[in-house]
Amino acid sequence: MTSISFNEWDLEKHVADAIGQLGWEEPTQIQVEAIPFARKGMDVVGQARTGSGKTAAFGIPIIESCEPNSSTQAIVLCPTRELAVQVAEEFQSLQGKKGLSIETVYGGTDIEKQAKLLDKGVDVIVGTPGRVIDMSKRGHIDLSKIGIFCLDEADRMLDMGFFPDVLWIVEKMGEREQTLLFSATFPQEVLDATEEFTEDPIHVMSEDLEVEVPEIDQFAIKVGRLNKMWALGRIVASMTEKDQMLIFTNTKRMVDMLGERLDRQGVDSASLHGDMAQNKREKILDKFRDGSKKILVATDVAARGLDVDGITHVVNYDLPDETEVYVHRIGRTGRMGRSGQAWSFVSGSEIGQLDKIANTWAMSIPVVEAPDLPKGTKEMARLKEDWDEISDSFGMVTVRVSVGKRDASKLSLSDWIVKQARVPEVAIGEISIGDSESTVEVHMKKASYVIDVLKSREFEGRSLEPAIVS
Ligand code: ADP
Ligand code: MG
Numbered sequence: 001m002t003s004i005s006f007n008e009w010d011l012e013k014h015v016a017d018a019i020g021q022l023g024w025e026e027p028t029q030i031q032v033e034a035i036p037f038a039r040k041g042m043d044v045v046g047q048a049r050t051g052s053g054k055t056a057a058f059g060i061p062i063i064e065s066c067e068p069n070s071s072t073q074a075i076v077l078c079p080t081r082e083l084a085v086q087v088a089e090e091f092q093s094l095q096g097k098k099g100l101s102i103e104t105v106y107g108g109t110d111i112e113k114q115a116k117l118l119d120k121g122v123d124v125i126v127g128t129p130g131r132v133i134d135m136s137k138r139g140h141i142d143l144s145k146i147g148i149f150c151l152d153e154a155d156r157m158l159d160m161g162f163f164p165d166v167l168w169i170v171e172k173m174g175e176r177e178q179t180l181l182f183s184a185t186f187p188q189e190v191l192d193a194t195e196e197f198t199e200d201p202i203h204v205m206s207e208d209l210e211v212e213v214p215e216i217d218q219f220a221i222k223v224g225r226l227n228k229m230w231a232l233g234r235i236v237a238s239m240t241e242k243d244q245m246l247i248f249t250n251t252k253r254m255v256d257m258l259g260e261r262l263d264r265q266g267v268d269s270a271s272l273h274g275d276m277a278q279n280k281r282e283k284i285l286d287k288f289r290d291g292s293k294k295i296l297v298a299t300d301v302a303a304r305g306l307d308v309d310g311i312t313h314v315v316n317y318d319l320p321d322e323t324e325v326y327v328h329r330i331g332r333t334g335r336m337g338r339s340g341q342a343w344s345f346v347s348g349s350e351i352g353q354l355d356k357i358a359n360t361w362a363m364s365i366p367v368v369e370a371p372d373l374p375k376g377t378k379e380m381a382r383l384k385e386d387w388d389e390i391s392d393s394f395g396m397v398t399v400r401v402s403v404g405k406r407d408a409s410k411l412s413l414s415d416w417i418v419k420q421a422r423v424p425e426v427a428i429g430e431i432s433i434g435d436s437e438s439t440v441e442v443h444m445k446k447a448s449y450v451i452d453v454l455k456s457r458e459f460e461g462r463s464l465e466p467a468i469v470s
Contacts, residue, residue, distance in 0.1 A: 004032055009039070012064055018096030028053035033204040035060055038180055043201035045154075045194050046182045050331030051307070054182045055090045058150050062124065062180070063091060065148060068099040070121025072141065074148035075173075077129055077166065079156045079301075081106040081278060082285060086307055087152055088126040100124055105141070107131045108278035115140045129157075129165035136172065143172035149197070154183040155324065158193040170197055184331065185324045216333055216340040218365045220354055224389040228317055228345045229261060233380020234370040235315060235343055236267060236295070244288070245313040246332050247297045250320065258297050258317060265380045269295035272302040300325055306332060316344035319353055323360040348389050385448050390468060396429045396441040399451060401464040404436040408459070413440065421446070421453040439469060 005026050006019050027035065030048035038044050038061035048054055058076070066073040076091075078084045081104075088104045095102070103117055105127030111134075118125075118140040125132070125141065135141045149170065151157045157166050158181075170176070179198045183190070186205070194201070223231045232247070239245060249255050252273040259271035270284045270293040281302070287293040289308050296303075300320065311333045320326050326344075333340030344365065346354050351367075358365045373379060391397045403413070410431045417440065418425055427450070429441030442450045447468075454466040 009035065011060065012098075014096040014098035015060060015063055015094060018094050021096065022093060028057075030054055030204060031057045031060070034058070034182075034202075037202040037204075038062075038178075039064060041065070041178050043179045043198040044181070044204060045186070045191075045198060045201045046180070046204040047184065047186050048182075048204075050184045050328060054184075055087055055152070056094060058152070058180045058182055059087070059091050059094050062148055062150060063095045063098065063100065065178075066100055066123050068101065068123055070101065070123065072122055072125055072146050074124045074150065075132070075143070075146050075169075076124070076126045076150040076152060077132065077157060077169070078126065078152045079128065079162065080274075081108060081128060082281065082302070082306060083152065084126045084128055085282070091124060091126065102126065105131050105135055106278075107134075111138075129162055129169060133165060133168055136169075143169060144174045146173055147175055147177040148180070149173055149176050149178070150180040150182070151197075152182055154181040154194070155185050155187060155190045156183075158190045163193065167196075184328060187324065216330060216342055218330065218342045218344075218363060220344045220346050220365050220367045221370050222348065222351070222367055223345050223370075224347050224386040226384045227381075227386055229381035230379065230383045231343075231345055231370045232315060232317065233265070234373060235313065236380060237374055237377045238371040239294070239313060242310075243294070243312040244291065244308070244310040245295045245315060246303060246308075246311050246329075247295065247315040247317050248300065248303065248320070248329050249297065250299070250318040252299055254318065255297050255299055255302075262295065262297070267295065267380065269293065269297055272296060272298040274299065274301050276302075300329070303329075303332065308332070312340050314340065314342040316342070319344055319346050319350050319357075321353075323357045326357045327361055391444040391447075394429070395444050397444050397447040398469040399440050399442055399447070399454070400437055400467045400469050401440060401454065401459075402437050403459060403462065403464060404438060405433050407462070408433060408438060413438065413459070416459055417442075417450065417454070420457055421450045423450060 030046055030052050034044050034046045034057040038058065046054060046057055062074045076087055078087055084104045084106050088102050091102045100123040102124040103122040105114060105125050107128060107130050118135060132141060136143050181194050221231045249258055252275055255271045255273045259269055262269045270287060272281060272284050288296045291310055314330050314333045316329060330342040333342060354365060410433055414428050414431055417428055423446045427443040427446040431440050432438060451466045454464045
């Protein structure tokens with residue numbers, strides 16, 4: 001890797017000064033490779049891992065190309081409002097005293113106010129597709145005159161969710177001169193889609209998959225749903241004063257539930273998901289950024305691309321379905337070469353998915369024991385018998401008992417269990433009576449109790465010898 005300094009580029013003074021102010025010593029690899037081409041006005045497709053400085057890789061050339069004249073010259077699209085805000089902030093610090101008006105345009109904010117701002121004239125728009133389309137339909141953005149088009153997190157912007165919106169916008173940009181697409185990953189179908197938007201682009205890609213993956217310690221703990229809280233407690237207990245943790249769940253509902261559970265355990269945390277009002281989300285993020293909140297629970301959408309330097313721990317409370325998402329998540333820690341650790345909770349049935357993630361990115365994610373509980377700390381949750389691991393999708397656990405059709409019928413067996421164990425009938429599922437043994441489905445919530453009862457009493461004068469079928 002050749003190291004070069006920002007000075008060699010002879011950047012315009014405002015930008016050079018701003019970079020000096022920021023204290024940046026040298027450009028990052030993606031900046032070294034992308035900026036010279038982007039400055040020439042060429043199309044660039046740039047890929048580099050999260051935290052490698054992609055924002056400035058497109059930000060510096062965009063700022064240099066624009067003049068403060070209140071006509072929109074560049075538009076940057078991002079998948080979330082938080083990212084739009086973050087990119088706009090980075091643009092602001094990079095332009096120094098240049099005086100460009102850089103505005104964010106995203107949903108959830110006052111339309112009238114935004115319309116007025118846009119009508120006054122802005123030089124650079126950083127926005128999310130939905131609101132940009134809305135504003136252009138209302139006549140407050142004239143896409144046809146904008147020369148520079150940029151997609152941040154292009155993999156997401158060109159996937160099924162956003163693709164139609166992005167296409168709509170691009171098609172309106174009749175005078176588009178330059179297109180810049182940046183992302184941490186470019187799956188093949190996204191790479192194919194970039195062809196639609198670019199003309200002879202320069203591809204800046206890190207060839208080695210391993211370099212995209214942050215160099216942090218990754219671990220998995222094998223736990224079922226019931227014991228995730230317990231495992232989380234162990235990791236939280238291992239954190240030091242300075243550490244910060246970002247916990248990912250797969251659903252908004254789970255974000256709320258986990259936030260509440262942590263609260264009940266006296267563990268202070270904040271939650272972030274896409275259904276929250278914009279100003280609330282920003283407040284929460286500020287608290288996480290300034291370190292007054294140590295733990296943030298979030299969905300992928302809400303946390304995507306978030307640039308918070310202090311994150312030392314990423315926890316996949318739920319394992320993501322897509323391998324790229326995993327890399328995005330763990331990229332929240334170990335930023336700019338800092339150290340970090342990522343923990344994933346996997347159930348028995350998810351081990352395959354974990355292997356797939358590890359193999360795709362040539363990473364090692366060993367399955368380990370949960371960290372020991374430091375002396376003097378309390379468990380956050382009790383380690384429960386992990387029925388979850390052996391139950392079916394209805395939560396039923398199959399128990400084998402040693403009576404057959406000579407001694408029992410479905411009805412007699414189920415009546416007896418309900419009566420002896422005093423469990424509601426719905427806790428007992430299918431019963432199948434065999435020649436010399438039978439199986440009974442018991443809901444996992446009652447399973448350990450029912451088994452204890454079956455062990456201690458006799459059915460028609462004989463011991464049932466209950467055993468779990470896994
Ligand atoms: P990415 O978009 O690739 O995930 P960002 O653009 O968010 O990464 O950059 C990550 C962090 O690195 C930001 O805080 C940014 O200000 C900082 N940064 C970017 N370029 C440099 C540089 N050349 N030197 C030092 N810090 C940098
Ligand atoms: Mg980024």
